[in-house]
Amino acid sequence: MSTARQFKPEEPWQAPEGEPIVRLENVTKRFGAFYAVDDISLNIHAGEFFSLLGPSGCGKTTLLRMLAGFETPTSGRLLIDGQDVTDIPPYERPVNMMFQSYALFPHMNVADNIAFGLKQEGMPKSERQDRVAELMSLVQIEPLAKRKPHQLSGGQRQRVALARSLAKHPKILLLDEPLGALDKKLREQTQFELVNIQERLGITFVVVTHDQEEAMTMSSRIALMHEGRIEQVDPPRRLYEFPSTRYAASFIGSVNLFDGYVTEQNDDQVRVQCDDAGIQLEVRHSQPLVPGMAVTVALRPEKVRVIHQLEADTPNQLRGVIKEIAYLGDVSIYHVELASGKRVQFTQSNVQALAEQPLTWDEEVVLSWSANSCGVLTE
Amino acid sequence: MKPTSARPSTRHLIIAVPWFWLALFFLLPFLFVLKISLSEPTLAQPPYMDLIREIEDGFVTLVINFSNYQLLLEDSLYLSALWGSLKVAAISTLFCLLIGYPMAYAIARSPLHWRLPLLMLIILPFWTSFLIRIYAWIGILKANGLLNNLLMGLGLIDSPLAIMHTPLAVYIGVVYNYLPFVVLPLYATLIRLDLTLLEAAADLGCRPWKQFLLITLPLSMPGVIAGAMLVFIPVMGEFVIPDLLGGPDTLMLGKLMWTEFFSNKDWPLASSLAALLLVVLILPFVLLRHFERRSEEGNP
Amino acid sequence: MKKLLHTFLPACLLAGAATASAADELHIYNWSDYIAEDTIENFEQATGIEVVYDVYDANEVMEAKLLAGRSGYDLIFPTARPFAERHIQAGLYQPLDKAKLEGLDNLDPVIMDSLASIDKNNAHLVPYMWGSSGIGYNVDKVREILGDDMPKDTWRLLFDPEIVAKLADCGVTLMDDPTEVLVAANIYRGADADDFSRDGIKAASEVVAAVRDDIRYFHSSQYINDLANGDICVAHGYSGDVLQARDRAAEADNGVNIAYAVPSEGALVWTDVMAIPADAPNPEAAHAFISYLLKPEVIAPITDYVAYANANRAATELVDEEIRNDPGIYPPEETQAKLQVTPTPSERQIRALNRSWTRVKTGQ
Structure with missing residues (x-):
């Protein structure tokens, strides 16, 4: 298990010529008169463990939901892997999401939950079974295949949700407060596991969290959000040692x-x-x-x-x-x-x-x- | 009721209330019905014989007569009526669901401040008498009624459509009357549905129509079943609607029971019909519970 | 026998039986629309007895209430055959105290003799109104279809498959009443009216089954409106109801010309009677009411109102002239000769009749 990560060898955001995997161009989301997301431009690069950090109501979840396709920006553009997805519905985007509530389908068992996305894309049954087995072993829940969600503990559900969202090899995995529902001890242990899995699979993770410690531990970079805007985007150490605003300085530590x-x-x-x-x-x-x-x-x-x-x-x-x-x-x-x-x-x-x-x-x-x-x- | 502790507690008392209610208002009357169904009709007050009769000088005998049930099974008329009731109940239930589901769905997904007024509109017809609503349908459907006059006025048809006194009129009346019983439980289920489940399905590549089929529909099955039962069971014994809107060829148990009870004064046969109906209605419940239990136990 | 309007309504009434009455309270259970508008009020003023007046639309409903026991009614108006007949056999009525009844001798002796055959010494029943059942038809339309030599006064209009097929588009209806229809079918096929044997019922049912597909509906009151509006051409119905349809058409001046015919093969006559249930709480008041209705000056306006003939000979001259001279209400001698009382099937035969009827109607 690795501790807080060292991104020294590869800091893709430092290379200006590299095409980012996620690109937000002046994205604004308005609900009535309320600006949930206010003119945000942001690049996220392949392989990053990118956190959106901020207090509740800062717009981080709205931003994530726009990446998933559940919300459409009021203005601005959203590109994933060079493709403009601003108006693409969620079921056609190359991203998957792990929901805060996990959103496991209560009428399906664990294996069926994980296989759901694969079934949608028409993967043959034998291949599907192999993939499900692989995922269950990845998150260490092999014995639970036939259980229904209501028969699982919180930690087990979290693993099922993770496996399900990883099943389709998304280019980007969106995680909405992935550890929010776990108790403190389990949370710390799971943080490292998440990072491990991310490093092994090389998938870009975009995580929404309100927990600065969690963000500091796991992220390659953190975007600190405040009232619909981004205060600062930096790796954890820089964000801590060299905050650029009073808000950034006092929010972290x-x-x-x-x-x-x-x-x-x-x-x-x-x-x-x-x-x-x-x-x-x-x-x-x-x-x-x-x-x-x-x-x-x-x-x-x-x-x-x-x-x-x-x-x-x-x-x-x-x-x-x-x-x-x-x-x-x-x-x-x-x-x-x-x-x-x-x-x-x-x-x-x-x-x-x-x-x-x-x-x-x-x-x-x-x-x-x-x-x-x-x-x-x-x- | 199986007491779990020797000392009666408040909990037991609370559980006892519905049991007592059921015993007094369901079991006891049903035992009366059962008793009469095992008797023979006679011209007297009341028009059936006692099961326990004094033959002579204090010699008492118990006479149980199964011939009513035998007749029910032997005479194709009763099984045809059972079949007729099943058919009407099943088709009406299907149409109630087909119409009621989209209504419940639309209400559950409408903005918060619209839901109560929309629900009120569903319930509103209940504020007028059931009979008045059926008579209103007579006024709409009859040969020179609203519907035919409208269609003829628009020049769409030349002669009135024969809807009154046909099975179609029965279906219209039944579906209209029982629709709220489907909409309300479905609404209650759909409003509880976690919408993030649909987002999760969409996220995993599921188009809206398949989201409905794979997530919304299976998760609303409790509402579907509750609504279906609330329609199917009373329609099985329905008498008024087929009597008023149906034609002479509408053969249903309710009407047959009326004939046996009133025209034939054959209370025992009417009672055995009622008992038969009860068995037919309870059977699906028992089976459903059986399967429910099995599917619960089937999981480790 | 009167119409079976909407059978469930009285079923609802069944739920709330009349409660025990005070000494000067009279509970009456009568057919709907079967008394003059002011009769009850006048009786209350004359005697000081308070009347609680409930109505039914079918003999069966009244009977079910009576059989269930403790109906709470003091006076009921059953049709003599088969209802009052079997109620007497079952001991459901109490004998009349004739000392308390005035004017019994005004009653038509022919009717009283006929009633005596089911009620020995006329001990329980006092006749109220009587009428026949036959054929109501739209004169012009039937002539148009069948030609000038059309059969007018024969059951063939209802039971001859060839004729009914021709009339089907114009509309032919039968009553929803097994005894009325199957007895008529018996008369049509030349059998005894009261042939209620297995084979008899079967043969009668076959007569109906042969025309069933051309029968627009089976209903015992719907035809009144439909005849009057010209929606149907031939209806099996009660004399009073057909005449009502005729009058309505005349009032509406819609060119529809309705006639009532007593079939030459024979037709049924019915009598509605008054009787006091054995468990009546206030038989005293019931006797008072019967006495009141026995007065010619009381019963005559009722006949004017309901358009049925009463059984009181002394009242006939007080009846409105138009009604009195209507052959449909007070038939002439030669018509009366064709009328026969409704035969009474046994309990077992009734059930066989009813079940066979349901089968025929529903095409099973």
Whole structure:
């Protein structure tokens, strides 16, 4: 089993000449006056494990349903493998979908559910049986062939749904909250299995999820959606480390945000005056910024180092008092109140079972981080 | 009823209520019918003989007479009537389903705010008397009725169509009257149908017509069966509609029972006809339950 | 015997039998449209007795109620043969207290003698109205089809396959009543009217079966309208009903000319009677009502209204002249000679008749 994936060797989205397998051109979907999807353009490449991430109502499911063909865009074009499918009905598209509710046919047994799509395309019976057996072995449900859906557990149903949607060798598999109905433990285990299957079959997966952890674990790239628009499309690490908007920064993980304005920029460094912090913060940033421009400095809690005294010639040091501690087992979260009253969060791994000098309430501390560990948000 | 615990509980009491109801209003009357069916007709009040008779000086004997049932099976008239009723019931049920299914489907798929008004339209005819509705059909179908006058007025036909007093009129009356009994249970089933199942089928390459055949239709079978039973069973014993709209050649059990009961004063034979009808109607139920149970058990 | 209008209606009535009555309450069960509009009101005013008046459309319905027991009725109006006859045999009536009845001697002795054959000493029954059943026909249309030498007063109009086939397109109907039709068929085929033997019923049924396909329908009242509208040409029907059709056609002035004929081979006459059920709650009031109807000045307007002859000789001169002189209602001597009372089959024969009838009608 592989852990969070490394896409270094092949990052197809980096190659501009490659034809994407899914191409959305200015796609808009309106329900009455409500813009569920608002002018989205997006490319997804063959072999990707692509996630649409966002809170409920952000338009991610509508986008997925347009890919499947259940919704028609109000405007814009939709291409799959170079073919314009904007007006092609779902039953003629080379994509399949795994539904959030699984949508297993209750009157058919497991084998018949999986064989359904194959029957529709007129595959001969013997071939069909082989394919069904192959799929059941892929998702490890061989003994369940004759059961009806209501006789299966949630996890088993999920596997049947997956097998059924994979049966026809779709070019793209659409998954709507594939793990949403499973309990936490099963979900984590299944995440890896999904990735495994995707890698083995080489099918492009497009997943809708509201669970950032799930998206981070499985995806090659994540499109973070917000109110019908895409905030940012990037691989998980980039999305986390270099969010481009306040929304992106705060949706994924925790973040400390300091509002301020640019005072100066040289080479790849900017200085930002932050009133909350009481000092000028130094941030590594390569895009050109104009002095006086309003920006936000974003700082992940785990990037913060705790020291007990101010150090000379070191940027980004803040003095404050620990006000709250949350012990989560592997890490602890601390809330530090600055002189301005602003609270800053940081986390520390609990390396030792019993620390000699644990941080405690009302203790005065100095927080410090390097210019490389934080970012500047312009939106 | 099989008590699962020695101590009677509230649950048992609650279960006992419908059983008691059935016993009092179904089983008991049926036992009366059964008793009369084993008796012989006589000119008296009531017009059948007691099964237990005093012969002389306190000697009592039980006289059970199966000849009524024997007559039912021997005389082709009764089996023909049974066949006639089965035919009318089956054909009417089929047409009720053919007409009622699309109606129920359309209502279930119509916008939310339309459903209640549409359902009300289905139920509305029930607010007028059953007899008035049948008489209205007489007014429509008779030789110089609305339909014939309309068609002749439009110049489509030269002489009135003979619809009244034909089997066609019976079918029209029966289908019209029993249609709501098909539409309502079908609506209840179709409204519960998970529409994502149709999307899933479409996604797997299924065209709309096949989606209906492979998904909607099989999943609405409980509604189809409920609706079919609600039509088939009462039509089997239907008397009023064939009597008013049908012709003399409409041979059905209900009418025959009327003749036996009123014209012949032969309560025992009428009762054995009723018992026969009950057996014919219960048999499909028993078989259905049997198969249902088997298909449940057939799966591991 | 009167029409069997829509047989299920009374079946519904069967459900709610009359409840036990107070001392001055009279429960009457009579045919529908078989009394003058003001008779009941006048009786109530004259006696102070309150009348609860229910109606039926078929003897069978009244009989079923009676046989079920505790009908709650004090006075019923059955047809003498076979209904009242077998009710007397079954002991369902109580004997009349003749001391309480005035004017019995006004009743037609011919009718009383005839009734005495089924009701010894006229102990239970008082005749009400009487009439015959025969053939109603559309004079002009039948002449057009069969020519001037057409048979007018013969059952051949209904049972001769050759003639019926010619008339079929114009419309020939039979009553939906096994006794009436099969007895008529017996008379037509020259057998005894009351030949209810197995072979007799079979032969009579064959007579009907031979014309069945040319019979437009079997119904005991539908023909009234259809005759009047000119929709049918020949109908087997009750005298009063055919005359009603004739009058309706005349009123509508639609050029339809209807006549009633008593077949020369013989025809049936029926008498409806009054009787008090054995379990009547208030026989006293029932006697009062019978007495009231025995008054010539009471029964004559009823005849005017229902267009059937009553059995009260003293009332005849009080009857409207037009009705009194109508040969269909008060037939002349030579016609009366052709009339015979409806024969009474046994219980077993009735069942055989009815079953055979259902078979013939449905073409089984």
